[in-house]
Amino acid sequence: MDAEEIAKSAALERRHWWYAARRALVRRTVKDWPAGRAVDVGCGMGGNTVVLRELGWKAIGVEYTETGAEIAASRGIPVVRGDGRRLPIADESVDLVMSTDAWEHIDDDVAVADETRRVLRPGGRALIAVPAGMALWSGHDVALGHVRRYERDELAERVIGAGLVIEDLRSWNVLLRPVVKARRRSRQESESEMEAVHPVLNAGLRAAVGLERVLPVRRLPGVSLVVVARKP
Template sequence: MDTIEIQRIVEVEDDNWWYRERRRIVARELRRTGGRGLAVDIGAAGGGNTRVLKDHGWRAIAVDSSATAVDLCLAQGIEAFHADACYLPLPSGEQDLALALNVLEHIDDDRAAVGEIVRVLRPGGAALVAVPCDMALWSAHDVALGRVRRYSRRALTDLLEEAGLVVDRMWSWNVLLRPLVRLRRHRTAHCEDMAHLHPYLNEALHLVTALERHLPVRSWPGVTLFARVTRP
C-alpha cells in the first residue's frame, strides 16, 4: 500500500463506514477472547485496529512495510516497527494474538506470511485474519490497491491449515452489499475511492452493515472473508 493510500486511510478511518464496522468486528472478537496479553497488528497502516487492541487492554505493537505507516503509528503513541510481514521482528512463541487484516492478499508469498504468524504466536494463541473474497469480484480496484489475489473459502482454509493453524470460525462480511460492489466495480476502469463519500451515503452503507449483523448470512458469498484461528 503506497503512502498516499495510507494517508487517506488515516484521514477517514474514524468516520468511514467500512473502517468503523471492521473495528467493531475486531472489538467483538476481543471480547470473545476474554484475556489480555501481547498482540501484534500486522499491516497496521495508520494504527486504527492497533488502537482498538490497546483500548481493550492489550499490549499491542504495530508492524507495517511502509515507513509512513510506522511514523503515523509512532505519532499516536503506538509502538511500531518497519518490517515485512514475511520477516516479523519478533521473538518466536510470545504473542497471544495476531491481527492480519487485509494483508495476505498483497503478499506474493502468502504462505511465508502465515508461517510467520504461526512462529510468533504462543501455543494456544489466536489470530484474526481478513482477506478479500472471490476472484469473481476482481477489478481495477484490486489492482490499484496492490492486491495479487482474492480468496475463496477453500483457498483460505487450505492456506491456514497447511501452516498448522486450526480454523475455529470463518465467515463472510458485506454479504448484503456484494451485488452492488460487483456491479459498480465491473462497470468502471479505475479504482473507486470509497473514502470520498457523501455523509448520507456513508451512513446508509453503515446501516446496511449494521443490519447484516442480525441476519443469518455469514455463510453466504460476501466481499470479505474473516477467519478466527488458533495455534495448537
C-alpha cells in the same frame, strides 16, 4: 499500496463506514478473549491496533510501509517496520496475531501464515481478514496493490497448512456485495474506491454491514472473509 493511497486512507479512516465497520468487527470478535500480548501485522495507520489497546491488549503494530508506520506512530501506537514474511517478533511470544487486509498485498502468503504460527504461543489465536472472491477483482484491487482476492477454500488451506486450527471462517460485508460487484463492473480504471461519502449514506452503509450480525449470511459470498484460528 503507495504513500499517496495510504495518506488518502488515513484521512478517511476515522469516519468512513468501511473502516468503522471493520473496527467494530475486530472489537466484537476479540472483546471476550483474555487480553494479553498482540501484534497487528500490516497495521497500516493503526486504527485496529487502537481497538486492541482499548480492550486491554499490549498490542504493537508491524507495518511494511514507511508512510503507514509514521502515521501510526504519530497516533501514539507502538509500531515497528517489518515484513509479514519475516516478522521481527520472537518465537511463541504473543497471544494474538491480527492481520486485517494485509495478506492480499503479499506475494508469499504461505510464509506469512507460517510466521503467524511461529510467533503465536500455544493456545494463541490468529484473526485474519482478507478481500474475498476473484469475481470482484477490479481496478480497485490494482490501485491498492493487491496480488489476489481469496476464495474460502484457499484461505482455509493457507491457515491449516501453517498448522493452525480454524475456529471460525465466515463472510463479511455480504449485504453490500451486489452493490460492490455492480460498481466495479462499471469502473474499469485502476482507481481506489476509498473516498469520502455523504454522512447520510455513510451511516446507511455502516448500518447495512452491522445488520449482518443478526442475519444468517455468514456462509454466503461477501466482500471479505474473516477467519479465527488457534495454535494447538
